[in-house]
Amino acid sequence: xxxxxxxxxxxxxxxxxxxxxxxxxxxxxxxxxxxxxxxxxxxxxxxxxxxxxxxxxxxxxxxxxxxxxxxxxxxxxxxxxxxxxxxxxxxxxxxxxxxxxxxxxxxxxxxxxxxxxxxxxxxxxxxxxxxxxxxxxxxxxxxxxxxxxxxxxxxxxxxxxxxxxxxxxxxxxxxxxxxxxxxxxxxxxxxxxxxxxxxxxxxxxxxxxxxxxxxxxxxxxxxxxxxxxxxxxxxxxxxxxxxxxxxxxxxxxxxxxxxxxxxxxxxxxxxxxxxxxxxxxxxxxxxxxxxxxxxxxxxxxxxxxxxxxxxxxxxxxxxxxxxxxxxxxxxxxxxxxxxxxxxxxxxxxxxxxxxxxxxxxxxxxxxxxxxxxxxxxxxxxxxxxxxxxxxxxxxxxxxxxxxxxxxxxxxxxxxxxxxxxxxxxxxxxxxxxxxxxxxxxxxxxxxxxxxxxxxxxxx
Numbered sequence: 056x057x058x059x060x061x062x063x064x065x066x067x068x069x070x071x072x073x074x075x076x077x078x079x080x081x082x083x084x085x086x087x088x089x090x091x092x093x094x095x096x097x098x099x100x101x102x103x104x105x106x107x108x109x110x111x112x113x114x115x116x117x118x119x120x121x122x123x124x125x126x127x128x129x130x131x132x133x134x135x136x137x138x139x140x141x142x143x144x145x146x147x148x149x150x151x152x153x154x155x156x157x158x159x160x161x162x163x164x165x166x167x168x169x170x171x172x173x174x175x176x177x178x179x180x181x182x183x184x185x186x187x188x189x190x191x192x193x194x195x196x197x198x199x200x201x202x203x204x205x206x207x208x209x210x211x212x213x214x215x216x217x218x219x220x221x222x223x224x225x226x227x228x229x230x231x232x233x234x235x236x237x238x239x240x241x242x243x244x245x246x247x248x249x250x251x252x253x254x255x256x257x258x259x260x261x262x263x264x265x266x267x268x269x270x271x272x273x274x275x276x277x278x279x280x281x282x283x284x285x286x287x288x289x290x291x292x293x294x295x296x297x298x299x300x301x302x303x304x305x306x307x308x309x310x311x312x313x314x315x316x317x318x319x320x321x322x323x324x325x326x327x328x329x330x331x332x333x334x335x336x337x338x339x340x341x342x343x344x345x346x347x348x349x350x351x352x353x354x355x356x357x358x359x360x361x362x363x364x365x366x367x368x369x370x371x372x373x374x375x376x377x378x379x380x381x382x383x384x385x386x387x388x389x390x391x392x393x394x395x396x397x398x399x400x401x402x403x404x405x406x407x408x409x410x411x412x413x414x415x416x417x418x419x420x421x422x423x424x425x426x427x428x429x430x431x432x433x434x435x436x437x438x439x440x441x442x443x444x445x446x447x448x449x450x451x452x453x454x455x456x457x458x459x460x461x462x463x464x465x466x467x468x469x470x471x472x473x474x475x476x477x478x479x480x481x482x483x484x485x486x487x488x489x490x491x492x493x494x495x496x497x498x499x500x501x502x503x504x505x506x507x508x509x510x511x512x513x514x
Contacts, residue, residue, distance in 0.1 A: 138187055138211050139226050145190070146207045146230040147512055149174040153194050153203040154232035154510045164493060168194045171205050186212035187226075201234040202513070231514035238290045240503055241266035241488040243474045245317055245452060247294075250274045252477050255284035255302060259458075259480040263288040265490035270294060271314045278308055284480070318503050319450050319474060324425050325391055325416040327369045334373070337361060346388075349373070352396065355381045363388045363409075367417050374398045377439075382406040387497070389417030389447075393425035399435040403460065407439050410468075411447025411497050419500040421447030429453035435475075443467040448500055451475040460484040469495035472503055 149171040156170045171194035179190065190209040196202065206229040213223055241263040244252035252272035255261060256279075261268065267290040270277040277295035280286055280302025287305045291297075292312040297304065331347030339357035346366025352373025355361050363385030368375075372394035377383055379402065389412045392398065399422060401407055411421040422435065433454040437445075440462040446469055449456060456475040458464055459482045465471045466487035473488070480486055492499065 134186070135211055135224050135226065138209075139228060142190065142207050142209060142226055143228040143230070145175045145178045146205050146228045147232075148178055149192065149194070149207070150203055150205040150230040150232035151510050151512065153196075153205060154201070154234045157196055157201060157203055157234050164194075164196055167196050167203055168192070170194075171203075175207060202231055203233075204229065204231045204514075229514070230512060233511050233513050234509070239266040239490050240269065240315075240318075241288070241472055241490070242268040242478060243315060243318075244270040244272060244277075244478050245474065245476050246272050247314070248272055248274055249477055250276050251279040251298075251479070252277050254279045254478070255286060255480045256280075256282045257284065257481050258282060258483040259284040260483075260485040261286045261288070261480055261488070262485060263488040265289055266488060267292060269312070269315055278304075280304060317452060317474070319448075319500060320452070322420075322423075322450075322500065323416075324393065324423065325367050325369070325389075327367075327371075327391075330371070344368075349375075352376070354378070355383060357381065365412070367391060367412070367415070369393065370397050372396055374400060376400045376402075377405045377407065378402045380404045380406075384408040386410050387412045389415075389420050389423065391417065391423045391425065392429075394428050395430060397425070397429070398433050398454070399437075401437045401439045401442060403438045403440055405439045405441065407437075407442040408444040409446070410444065410495075413496045413498065419448050419498045420450055421445060422449045422451065424451045424454055426452040437464065439464075445471055446495065447497055448472040448474065448503065450500075455479060457481070458484055458486055463487055465489075469497070470499065472499060474503075 152174040153167045153171045156167055172192045175190055175192050188210045190207045193206045195204050206227070208225065208227045210223050210225055242253065242261070246252045249272045252270045252274070253268065264287060266288065268278070268286055268288045270293045272293070273295040275296040276298040277293040278291065278297040280299045282301060284302040285305070291304055291306065291308040293308050293310050294312055294314050296310050297308040327348050329348065330350035332349045332353070334351035335349060336354045337356070337359045339359055341360045343362045343364060345364050346368055348369040348371055350371045350373065352370050352375055354376045356376070356378035358379060359381040361381065361383045363383065365385070365387035367389045368391070370390060370392045373396050375390060375392070377400070382405065388409060409421060412418050417423060424433070431453070434457055435451055435454050436457045436459070438459050440460050442460070442464050444467050445465040449472065451474070453476050455477040456473060457479045461483045463485045464487065466485070466489070468489055469491045471488050
C-alpha cells in the first residue's frame with residue numbers, strides 16, 4: 056500500500072521523503088503504526104520547540120520523554136505483533152508436519168512431539184535476533200479424530216521495558232491440523248491376477264475395524280468370502296471384483312480400485328554371513344537361542360520350550376517349523392527367509408508369542424521373505440490355536456500366507472500388518488488386525504502409509 060503510512064499519519068509526503076520511500080516499499084501494519092507514532096512525535100516536538108515562549112520550552116521538556124516512551128511502546132507493540140505472526144506461521148507448519156506424521160503408522164505421541172519441535176526449530180531462523188526466546192513447543196494428538204494440536208509459547212524482551220510496561224511480553228499461538236480421508240493398511244494381496252488373492256472360507260473371520268483390506272488382483276473374484284466367512288474392515292478394496300454370495304463383507308467392497316504399489320519392494324534384506332547352526336532340531340528341549348544364520352532351517356518339536364533372544368534370525372535354505380505342543384516366545388525378534396525351502400509352519404497345538412524388532416535392519420518386520428530367492432509356490436502356514444501375539448509386519452512378496460485355526464489369531468497384538476502375494480484364511484479362526492500403534496515401540500516399516508490422507512489446517 057504505497058503512501059499508506061503518510062496518509063495514516065496525516066504528514067505531508069513532500070516534507071518526509073524517507074517516510075515516502077518506506078511507504079513505497081510496502082511496510083507491514085506493525086511498522087506503519089510505529090512510523091506514524093514516531094513522525095507524529097517529531098512533528099509535535101518541532102512545534103513545541105518553535106514556540107518562543109519559555110512555557111513552550113518547559114512543556115517540550117516535559118512532553119518529549121513521554122512521547123519518546125510512547126514511541127518505544129509502539130515499537131514494542133509492533134515487534135510483538137510481527138513476532139506473533141511469525142510464531143503463528145511456525146505453529147501452522149508444525150501442525151501440518153505432525154499431522155502428516157500421524158498418517159504414518161508409527162506416529163506415536165513422542166514422535167509427533169519431536170516432529171513439531173524440529174519443524175519449529177527449522178523455521179525459527181532469525182526471529183531470535185529480535186529478542187525472542189527459543190519457543191517452547193507442545194504437541195498433542197487425538198488418534199480417533201486424526202488431529203494434532205500444536206501450541207507454541209515464547210517471550211520477547213521489550214525495548215522500553217521497565218518504564219511503562221513489563222520488561223518482556225509472553226507470546227502464545229496454536230494450530231490444529233487433521234489427517235482426513237486416509238485409511239491405514241492392514242492386508243495387501245499383491246498378486247495382480249489371482250482368483251481369490253484374498254480368500255476366506257469355512258466360517259473364517261477377519262476383523263480389521265481400523266484399517267483397509269486391499270487386493271491388487273484384477274480377477275473378477277479377487278476377494279472371496281464363502282462358507283459363512285466374513286470380512287469386517289474400515290475399507291475393503293479390490294482392483295478387480297469380489298465374490299461374497301456365501302459369505303459377507305462389511306462394508307461392501309469397492310471395486311475397480313487402483314493397484315497399490317508394494318510399499319516394501321525396495322526394502323533390503325539384512326546382511327548376514329556364514330552358518331551359525333546347520334539343520335538344527337530341538338525335540339522336547341528347553342533352550343534359549345541366539346540370533347544368527349540357521350542353515351537348513353530350524354525345527355522345534357515335541358514339548359520344547361524355546362526363547363528367542365532379541366535380534367535377527369536367518370532361515371537359509373530351509374524352513375522354520377514349530378511342531379507338537381512346543382512353546383516359542385521372542386521379544387524384538389525378526390525372521391528372514393532366504394533361499395530354497397525357506398518357509399514357515401506353526402503347528403496347531405503350539406503356543407506362539409512373537410514381536411518384531413524395534414530398530415535395526417528389520418525394524419517392524421516379524422517375518423520377511425527374500426523375494427529374489429523364493430520358491431515359486433512357497434507357503435507360510437500358521438495353524439496354531441494359541442498365536443495371540445504376532446506383533447509387527449508380515450511381508451511375504453512371493454508366498455501365500457495361510458491361516459487355519461479355530462481360535463482367535465493375533466488379537467493380543469498392538470498391531471499386525473500382512474503384505475503377501477496371496478492370503479487365505481480357513482476353518483473358523485478370527486484373525487484380529489489391531490492398529491494400536493501408540494501402545495508399542497515396534498514401528499510399522501517406512502512405506503506402509505495411511506493411504507490417501509489429506510492434511511488440512513482446521514484451527
